[in-house]
Amino acid sequence: MLRHILTTALLAGAAAGVTAGLLHLVFLQNILLLAETFETGSERAPFALLTMRNALTVMVMVVLYCGYGLILAALMAYRGQAGDRVDVRAGLLWGIAGFAVVTLAPAFSLPAQLPGATETDLAMRQIWWVIFVLSAAGGVWILVYGKTPGQGAVAALLLVGPHLVGPLLPDVLTGSAPMELAALFTARSLGVGLLAWIVLGVVAGAVWRREQTGPA
Amino acid sequence: MTTLVQSQVRDASGTRAIFMALAFGLALIASVGFASASAIHDAAHDVRHTTGFPCH
Numbered sequence: 001m002l003r004h005i006l007t008t009a010l011l012a013g014a015a016a017g018v019t020a021g022l023l024h025l026v027f028l029q030n031i032l033l034l035a036e037t038f039e040t041g042s043e044r045a046p047f048a049l050l051t052m053r054n055a056l057t058v059m060v061m062v063v064l065y066c067g068y069g070l071i072l073a074a075l076m077a078y079r080g081q082a083g084d085r086v087d088v089r090a091g092l093l094w095g096i097a098g099f100a101v102v103t104l105a106p107a108f109s110l111p112a113q114l115p116g117a118t119e120t121d122l123a124m125r126q127i128w129w130v131i132f133v134l135s136a137a138g139g140v141w142i143l144v145y146g147k148t149p150g151q152g153a154v155a156a157l158l159l160v161g162p163h164l165v166g167p168l169l170p171d172v173l174t175g176s177a178p179m180e181l182a183a184l185f186t187a188r189s190l191g192v193g194l195l196a197w198i199v200l201g202v203v204a205g206a207v208w209r210r211e212q213t214g215p216a
Numbered sequence: 217m218t219t220l221v222q223s224q225v226r227d228a229s230g231t232r233a234i235f236m237a238l239a240f241g242l243a244l245i246a247s248v249g250f251a252s253a254s255a256i257h258d259a260a261h262d263v264r265h266t267t268g269f270p271c272h
């Protein structure tokens with residue numbers, strides 16, 4: 001079982017991480033670098049430094065999506081034990097659900113920010129990030145596997161509730177990048193997140209199925 | 217009886233594998249998204265911004 005989970009998670013994580021990393025470099029990195037010139041008032045870093053930085057970004061992205069992949073494969077295994085069929089189509093749905101829980105839900109109140117955004121208490125935002133993700137995970141899980149209208153109500157409360165009391169915008173906004181850049185960055189970060197999660201889910205579903213049906 | 221015992225053994229090892237994978241996955245996510253050590257922060261900086269982790 002552990003071998004199946006690890007194989008599934010690492011293959012899917014590598015594919016999704018490389019996808020996310022490359023899409024980041026094509027669609028997001030230039031916006032981020034431009035925002036940094038507004039933040040610091042300095043010129044762009046030299047090419048050699050950027051190459052190193054970009055390579056690190058792709059590697060870290062692979063590590064991150066392997067982490068997501070491990071959680072995803074573990075939950076697939078859990079549902080597989082309960083008799084659910086796990087394949088490419090189910091993987092697609094798992095991936096979209098994962099995107100909604102891990103990327104879209106926290107972004108609803110804590111959107112991806114460019115460097116130079118108004119600084120607020122980091123620890124507080126990190127705690128809220130965890131709360132948003134955990135409550136969305138519970139909400140989506142109940143939405144999918146719940147059966148009664150009461151459970152549907154609990155799911156809705158878990159999905160919406162934390163955002164009613166979540167972090168507020170600071171009174172004074174001092175973000176240095178133009179809003180056009182910030183809007184483009186946030187929107188594209190969600191788009192890249194969705195694509196990467198779809199790759200994660202689909203590859204995980206395919207590998208899991210193969211591991212299950214192939215020779216043990 | 218034998219079937220019952222076997223299925224309990226399989227479930228126990230499956231459950232252990234699931235929890236190990238969950239713990240390992242959470243550790244990876246926490247180190248990429250939340251670790252404050254400056255080397256990790258610098259390497260993960262762009263990833264944190266673009267994937268929506270609070271960064272600074």
